[in-house]
Amino acid sequence: MTSPFSVAAYLQHLAYFKHVERSVLDRLIATAVVHQAEAGENLFLEGESSAGLWMIESGRVKVYKLNPDGQEHILRIFGENDTFNDISAFDSRANPANAATLSDARLWRLPTAVIQELLTQDSGFAQAIIQVLAGRVRGLVRQIEDLSLYSVTVRLARLLLQQSEDPSLSGPGVTRAALAAHLATTPQTISTALRDLEQTGAIRFDRHEIQIVREELLRSIALL
Amino acid sequence: MTQETWMPQINSNQCNGCGRCVLACPTHSLTIREGKALLLYPDRCRYCAQCEAICPLQAISLPYLVRKVNDCHQEKETL
Numbered sequence: 001m002t003s004p005f006s007v008a009a010y011l012q013h014l015a016y017f018k019h020v021e022r023s024v025l026d027r028l029i030a031t032a033v034v035h036q037a038e039a040g041e042n043l044f045l046e047g048e049s050s051a052g053l054w055m056i057e058s059g060r061v062k063v064y065k066l067n068p069d070g071q072e073h074i075l076r077i078f079g080e081n082d083t084f085n086d087i088s089a090f091d092s093r094a095n096p097a098n099a100a101t102l103s104d105a106r107l108w109r110l111p112t113a114v115i116q117e118l119l120t121q122d123s124g125f126a127q128a129i130i131q132v133l134a135g136r137v138r139g140l141v142r143q144i145e146d147l148s149l150y151s152v153t154v155r156l157a158r159l160l161l162q163q164s165e166d167p168s169l170s171g172p173g174v175t176r177a178a179l180a181a182h183l184a185t186t187p188q189t190i191s192t193a194l195r196d197l198e199q200t201g202a203i204r205f206d207r208h209e210i211q212i213v214r215e216e217l218l219r220s221i222a223l224l
Numbered sequence: 225m226t227q228e229t230w231m232p233q234i235n236s237n238q239c240n241g242c243g244r245c246v247l248a249c250p251t252h253s254l255t256i257r258e259g260k261a262l263l264l265y266p267d268r269c270r271y272c273a274q275c276e277a278i279c280p281l282q283a284i285s286l287p288y289l290v291r292k293v294n295d296c297h298q299e300k301e302t303l
Contacts, residue, residue: 040235103287163290172229175285176276191277204293207271208230208286211293 005057007032007108014055014083015132019124031114035107039173043099043107050088050095052111056080059105060173063097064181074182075143077102079168086136089115090129102173147184150223153193155183157222160203164212197221229287232275236260238283245275245284 007029011017017025033052037043037059044051046065054061056078063084064074075097078084088095089112118125146155159179163169176194180187194210197203202218204211212218232254241259251268254261254275261284263269275284 160290164292167289170288170290172287175233175287176273177282177285187282188277191273208288210288210290212290213293215292 016128033109037101037105041101050112052109053089055108057106060102072181156193235283244278248274248278
């Protein structure tokens with residue numbers, strides 16, 4: 001049996017809050033709002049004012065943009081113990097993208113005003129934010145590099161390797177259609193690329209599992 | 225995670241009951257009921273993803289896991 005979720009333990013585990021004093025943390029925890037969501041539920045829309053910093057106790061969430069035709073591009077998939085919508089929680093500006101659940105999920109939210117208050121009072125917290133946001137910027141630069149320079153097969157090989165190292169990036173709600181929306185292509189192209197990878201011997205399918213059987217080969221296909 | 229997690233998920237709001245998935249399914253696991261696709265025989269499903277690929281409305285989705293498999297273990301299996 002898993003132990004019940006503890007907001008305190010969770011926050012202390014996050015890089016943001018590692019150096020925040022326990023008394024301050026307790027005040028933060030008192031403001032946390034729990035949100036039980038069903039699969040496919042919209043959490044917030046691009047352009048709306050930020051409701052705060054979101055944390056995932058369980059489930060999967062996609063953060064995405066829509067083009068004028070309504071086609072979706074998934075910027076990132078988040079899972080257990082991830083936070084999302086950090087940017088607008090920290091700069092108090094509108095949400096830069098949309099968010100929706102990919103599976104049933106239990107989420108927590110720290111209101112923007114509380115985050116802002118802590119930001120002005122605790123320099124250690126501000127430094128931790130800079131570190132984490134720098135990591136996010138690096139991730140986005142990598143994503144632009146992948147989208148602009150590499151084929152779907154290379155991008156898919158890179159994503160499969162990421163997914164194998166981070167269990168929250170695959171599982172309930174994460175489908176070929178979600179992969180396609182993340183890699184800016186179609187589900188049919190993803191299916192073809194998966195078959196190509198299978199034919200190389202780098203991966204194999206076992207019912208609902210995509211198994212990486214020759215990691216070095218997959219890394220070479222991923223140009224890593 | 226329950227076994228149901230690893231079955232084709234049919235979004236009945238998106239499905240228009242065109243029946244392409246029923247024809248594509250090699251194990252005849254799907255049917256149309258009340259104008260919507262239904263996984264009638266889940267135990268037959270081999271998770272081949274043909275229903276997902278053929279659906280023009282992306283109403284069927286198959287979640288998956290990615291996992292590294294130990295090469296040594298694989299060699300044993302293939303011996």
